[in-house]
Amino acid sequence: MNEKVLVVDDEEEILSLISDALSDDGYVVFTAKDCDEALEKLKINPDIILLDVMMPGKNGFEFCTEIRDAISCPIIFITAKINEADLLKGLAIGGDDYITKPFSIRGLKARIGAHIRRDKRNFSMENKKYIIFNDLKIDLKGRKVLLKDEEVILTKREFDIIELLALNNGQVFSKEQIYEKIWGYDAEGDSSTVAEHIKKIRFKFNKHNISNKYISTVWGVGYKWEN
Missing domain, CATH: 1.10.10.10 (Winged helix-like DNA-binding domain superfamily/Winged helix DNA-binding domain)
Incomplete structure (x- = not known):
């Protein structure tokens, strides 16, 4: 597998849970506790980004807007609450999907796998x-x-x-x-x-x-x- 996943969340427990679960499936997982740390880790060229919306300092929406022109990989927002306005905003600024807390690891893995497969198909189709x-x-x-x-x-x-x-x-x-x-x-x-x-x-x-x-x-x- 070896696809690289960047997980950005200010909750240590969430980072640990996702990192352990995805590593068990063969993903190479990188974590960041805030957007400044995440910005530094973009040099790994992740295949997908899991991005918490509500974080101290710069939030997930602001970070997505900042990096979207430079990063083409799928971005899945992770959020404790969601409404239609947030969903539309997230899609409009370049997000690809949402998953709400609390979430099941099985569901998260399914979303990640689906987006990575689609991204690979799209890259192939563009040629x-x-x-x-x-x-x-x-x-x-x-x-x-x-x-x-x-x-x-x-x-x-x-x-x-x-x-x-x-x-x-x-x-x-x-x-x-x-x-x-x-x-x-x-x-x-x-x-x-x-x-x-x-x-x-x-x-x-x-x-x-x-x-x-x-x-x-x-x-x-x-x-x-x-x-």
């Missing part, structure tokens, strides 16, 4: 020319989408959204997260335009007699690619 889902073919180099061998005429933004979701098959993105990744942090406008673009993509898919099965709405959160 491919095509992604194929049944009757849909995405030409990544030519920036075209074919449905039943017939091209779907898309705008640049529409293709960018499809590419983002398809390359991260199954991962949920909030509207805010999609907007920031596609339009950029400094773009003028707001995330409501994402819903309009998704609506147009679905309309074009339907014109080719394809149901809305590829872009799925996750109510209260955002969208994901589903095939």
Whole structure:
């Protein structure tokens, strides 16, 4: 296995529990008690980061925002409480998942394994020319989408959204997260335009007699690619 996991939490018991459990499964575990220590340990190039939200000093959200442009690995937030606003904020700034305290070690291991496998698949897919889902073919180099061998005429933004979701098959993105990744942090406008673009993509898919099965709405959160 040998995947590297960075665990950031100010509770010594949590660090010890997670470190022992993951080490038993073959992971190489590094721990940090605060964000400053975690920043130093990023040089190990972790395969995944487990990040506590509530910590003294810089919190997990602030740390994620600081490092996200430089770190591409999955980030799972660990938090004692969660509400929809926190979930949306975490996804918007680049988090990939949440797990709440108290948590089961079995559940944590399952989440970690799933994200690492997905990250490896995505890396492999990014080096491919095509992604194929049944009757849909995405030409990544030519920036075209074919449905039943017939091209779907898309705008640049529409293709960018499809590419983002398809390359991260199954991962949920909030509207805010999609907007920031596609339009950029400094773009003028707001995330409501994402819903309009998704609506147009679905309309074009339907014109080719394809149901809305590829872009799925996750109510209260955002969208994901589903095939």
